[in-house]
Amino acid sequence: MRKLGFVIVLATAFVSACEGPVGPAGKDGIAGTNGTNGKDANSVCLSCRHQQHVAAGHTVSAVKKHFAGTTVSRNTKYCARCHTNEGFLEVTGAGKFVVANDIPAATRVTCETCHKHSGFDFAVAANEQILRATAPVYLNYNKNLTATDFGKINNLCTGCHQIRGVTSERYTDSLGVVKTFDQLPFFPFPATKNDNAPVNYQVGQSFSVHDGNQSNLFKGVNGYEYSGQTYSRVWQHSANSCTTCHMNKYDAAAKVGGHTLVVNTVECEKCHTQDRIQPTRTAIDAKRIELGELLTARKVFRKSTNSSGVVSYSAVQTHDFYGRLFATTATSTRYATALASANTVSPTTGLVVYGNTVTMGTDASWATRIGRPWKYGELGAAYNYGYINSELSLGVHNPVYAMQLLQKSIDWLKANP
Template sequence: MKRNITLFGMLAVAGLLAGILEGCKGPEGPAGPPGETTVVNLEGFKEGINCGDCHNPDTDTTYYVWARKYQWELSKHFFGGDFERSQSTCGGCHTTEGFIEAASGKTVTTHVDASPPGCFACHSPHSRGDFSLRINEPVTLNETVAGSGTATFDYGKGNLCAQCHKPRTLSPLPDPTKTAATDTITITSNRWYPHYGVQSQMLMGTGGFRFADYTYTGNSNHTDNSVIKQEGCIACHMADATAGSGIAGGHTMNINYNENSYLLNGCTVSGCHTSSGFTVDYIGASASLSGGLGTHTATEAYMDTLHQLLLDREWITESGSINASSGSPLKIAPGAKAGALFNYLFIEHDLSKGSHNTRYALELLKSSIQELRKL
């Protein structure tokens, strides 16, 4: 039923558009007649475009547009619900309308009736007549630890993802040099973290808080892996599922599906992991750091320990929220100790349980735990 309504609606609109388009020569799209509502983001149709190439579920085995729609509806991009964050400060990442503005170098404006990150955010199928990626320039990641500087994320097609899955700003920045007893950091918000999209930082091994007296040994293979350098996030998150095996990967962008199943096809491509016996809780080169445990098990165990240490100091509440507000700020001295709280939230928000960069995550956790165990 839904299918019929959508198709009918589409054909009706398509008829209207075709009418409008008759007078349109260039690829720029028509400017509305004076006095009519301006469609700010209409990028127009590529000349000679064949609507049926994509809008024809009967024969579309070129693009499988319908299949991609159903996959996308299983992604958090569709169902996450946060697309009401449609004001100008948020819509650049939370809405298609805002993202198109951001990606085309315009000022992001508020769109009350915005839609979640969808087909036209990541692609521009009408203006280009294909599904090439709207943008894949390297992305500058904000400085989130004092003295660390900005970083350039350059992982090929994954640059698209990092346009949104990147840190926002943070104040005050945690500072590893503030180790004197008199150096106090004052945290006035329970959202003292650079937002949620830290996966780009985690993958490239930046943005975590490094304590001055701990020796960090670097990153796991993923950071410099040649496949991941080209495909970025999509190497793992958009791998094709095996026919008949469940709906993950592709435009669902999910690795975990049906509760406890994992799509690992992206992990076991040639040159990476061998499929026999491989699980998401992989024990790899960081086994000495994980005490021989799998990545997820070890990361979660260290997170539990760190959670308890932060609770003991009353820096967080049971639910993991920071115990701070403007009326009742959290003061930590020496300020550098706040790095343990910062790392906890960084690893929590990465959500991969160490998979993105096991070595980096585990060393940040171990050093944070060590710091809080000092008197």
């Protein structure tokens, strides 16, 4: 059997070795039928990932207000929600207004902050599938209890571009007792208010809008509205969305329009034959200054000028933290004049525990005190000043409502000396 096996192997090897050279190739066969075309990846993806995003969304200079958010001061509990990617994802995902705590390793705002990047088709998906949040927004002005619908795309922007006020949680008084307090005591303004009713403006209270009330102004809501007065909320461009102007036609050379979020004003001139923005801002700013001067004359505001010549107005408290009326003359009486930061770090979590301590002392600002409670109408005028001053567009987002807030505040102050 072994010999037989050897003979078979040998024969096989001999046959293989005697095989001739390979012949010439034959002609190609007939081409088959083309399959169904797939989607062109570039045409779909490039609808979002083209030059304007390389030049804008991915550089600090073009969209610096949305792109900068990695500094320590913007990673803190009360800032991270809008100044960091992780903070915004946390609040929108959990349906809350403030993140759980500081986010030390937070990253800046990116495309992913506003856009979902999975589970949808750019070509056919609806806004709510592409955008991170489109549901009606629970406004901080209403203490996050009432949802307001600004429209799907606008709702995304409103999450941050709304009245935020100054937030805090607690304080420690002069005896070391930790207590909670409401630092947004005037929001929302009651509809049944009496404009001439007295109201204290105490140390620790705030009616700040925190530079973010663009959505409120655009919709014509949440200003202080005087009893018996009517206000126009709708104007020429009220039907627009935020993106109508802030994502209009992209100009690569000027780096405006598109995802730069900087308005391409050349596009505006296709309908407006002349510049309407600057004259509007100039007129509204003149009214803002007029209101500031009136409030300063009443000692509701304090006027100051910095080394660069910039004039500013700030509200002056009527009462100290415990509700004691400030005197209008020099006195040795000690008041709760301020709240000092008393933040600590938890030894177990390593996270910041926020708090404030009441500061006691004599009042160095007695000469600027009004010596009485404000009238509610004065509070409203002071608030309306801040509403326009902090909104940063100087009324462009709704010039009709903006001008009415300022003018009606001026009229009320003049009619109620």
